[in-house]
Amino acid sequence: MSAFDDLLAFQRQTEALSSIAERLGWDQETVMPRGATEQRAEEMAAIEAVLHERRTDPRLGEWLDQAEPEDDEDRRIIELISRDFHRASKIPARLATELARQTSLAQGVWADARANDAPADFLPVLSDILMLKREEASLLADGGDLYDALLEDYEPGATQAQIANLFDAMRPRLVALREEVLGADFQPQPLNGHYAQEPQLRLARICASAFGYDWSRGRMDIAVHPFSSGRWQDSRITTRVVETDPFNCLYSTIHEVGHSSYELGIDSDYAFTPLGRGVSMGAHESQSRIYENQIGRSRAFTGWLHQRMSDSFDSLSVADAEAFYATVNRVTPGFIRTEADEVQYNLHIMLRFDLERDLISGRLDTTDLVEAWNARFLKDFGVAVDRPANGVLQDVHWAVGLFGYFPTYALGNVYAGCLHRALRQAVPDLDQSLALGDASPAVEWLRENVQRHGGLYRPRDLIEQATGEAVSEAPLLDYLEEKFGDIYRL
Incomplete structure (x- = not known):
């Protein structure tokens, strides 16, 4: 066997073990008995120790030096394994194992604190995780920016400076649109009533x-915080049910289907290689957001959904399909990011981006986090946070150590804006299919142009190749202004 063959064979086992670890995480957030938290933390720590040992195995360095790629796919595989090897080699096994243990434990602590509106129960645990993440960032950064070092795990090649500039460009138009919409004479009606879990x-x-x-390669379960998990031949989705708000369940489901479809749509030849997963969280989020919003909240698809809702529930407080379309897209100054409308969603991300940068840099201590969150939310949204579950405790990300993850949600929206414009040009009669509840023309275009490539291209290169244009926030902002200007009769 050649050095490249040895490298691939070794990586195949590492990818399989990583998938097992991911399945343990899925189990913990869905069906694991609540009393098993400490056991699961030890299990996660044990498998992370094995994975860390493999990711830093000295033979990887030897194989990487000797490997001779035959084509672009081979070169990209070598590039990705090399990046992970050099990053993992900077992290001691002690730190990798402790992070796995602490973040596994923290999920249960966070869930209980959220249920009880008790941030004091969670913040000490968050402080411990933050200390470990700062240590990790310091080792990865080699004297550079700590936040950029963490961001590399989720959006390779991006920097906080680039993202801050992007957000600065987006914020004025988003805020102006929000003010116009909230001040408009026409306001869509909310969906009122009770919607039982099983019909939802x-x-x-x-x-x-x-x-x-x-x-045949997936399943749906209920979780506190909806997510998807898995790859290759097993990618699962979760949703949540609020019996006064069926849109929460329906659009969380569509969102997670976008994530899962990305993983299931990757070329099967890439399975058990670094190419066999989404290239970045921004690219991943582009799929979930375009499924949920540009397609799922379109006038054509909501027309079909209105009929399904009417068939599933005794009565709807919204009379017809056009009113239903406006209700689905109703803009309200709510607290919860995952329930936020398209106009305000990115403003939620900007808040978290700034706060977590301050946490990593040490400019903000966890003891001051609740106050800082509430003050920033009031400033950005004009509404005082009523309770911690609607504020600092609403997201699981910091509990599981995902610092640097949040900005990829907004990057995903930007990518989705670019993809949607290209999709509409490529499939001009898309609405005819959506009106029949058939999203397959859009899904097939996305699979062909984005999903099947997996990790073959760098994130921005992937989007630019799919669209034929440079990545820009303009298509997203243009789409939002046109759509909500129409709905709100501006």
């Missing part, structure tokens, strides 16, 4: 099928 879940499955979700 049945309709969520129908929506997932409309987007081509492969039930």
Whole structure:
């Protein structure tokens, strides 16, 4: 066997073990008994120790030096393994194992604190995780920026300076649009009433099928914070149910189908290699957001959904399909990021981006986090946070150590804006299919131009190749202004 063959064979086992670890995480957030938290933390720590040993195995360095790629795919595989090897080699096994243990434990602490509106129960744990993440960032940064070092795990090649500039360019138009919308004479009606769990879940499955979700390689469960998990032949989704708000369940489901479809749509030849997963969280989020918003909240698709809602529930407080379309896209100054409308969603991300940069740099201590969050939310949204579960405790990301993850949500929206414009040009009659509850023309275009490539291209290169244009915030902002200007009769 050649050095490259040895490298691939070794990596195949590492990828399989990583997938097992991911499945343990899925189990913990869905069906694991609550009393098993400490055991699961030890299990996660043990498998992370094995993975860290493999990711830093000295033979990797030897194989990387000797490997001779035959084509662009081989070169990209070598590039990705090399990047991970050099990053992992900077982290001692003690730190990698302790991070796995502490973040596994913290999930349960966070969930209980959120349920009880008790940030004091969670903040000491967050402080411990933050200390470990700062140590990790310092080792990875080699004297450079700590936040950039963490961001590399989620959006390779991006920097906080680039993201800050992007957000500075987006914020004025987003804020101006929000003010126009909230001040408009016409305001869509909310959806009122009670919507039982089982009909919601049945309709969520129908929506997932409309987007081509492969039930032979996936399943749907309930979680506190919806997520997707898995790759290759097993990618699962979760959703949550609020019986006064069926949109929460339906659009969380469609969102996670976007993530899962990305993983299931990757070229099967890439399985168990670094190419066999989404190239970045920004690229991943582009799929979930375009499924959920530009497609799922379109006038054509909501027209179909209105009929399904009418069939599934006794009565709707919204009379017709056009009013339903406006209700689905209603802009309100709510607290919860995952429930935020398209106009305000990115403003939620900007808040978290600034706060977590301050946490990593040490400019903000966890003891002051609740106050800082509430003050910033009031400034940005004009509403005082009513309770911690609607504020600093609403997201699981910091509990599981995902510092540097949040800005990729907004990058995903920007990428989705670019992709949507190209999609509409490529499939001009898309609305005819969406009106029948058939998203397959959009899904097929996205699979061909984005999903099948997996990790073959760098994030921005992937989007630019798919669209034929440089990545820009303009398509997203233009889309938002046109759509909400129409809905709110501006």
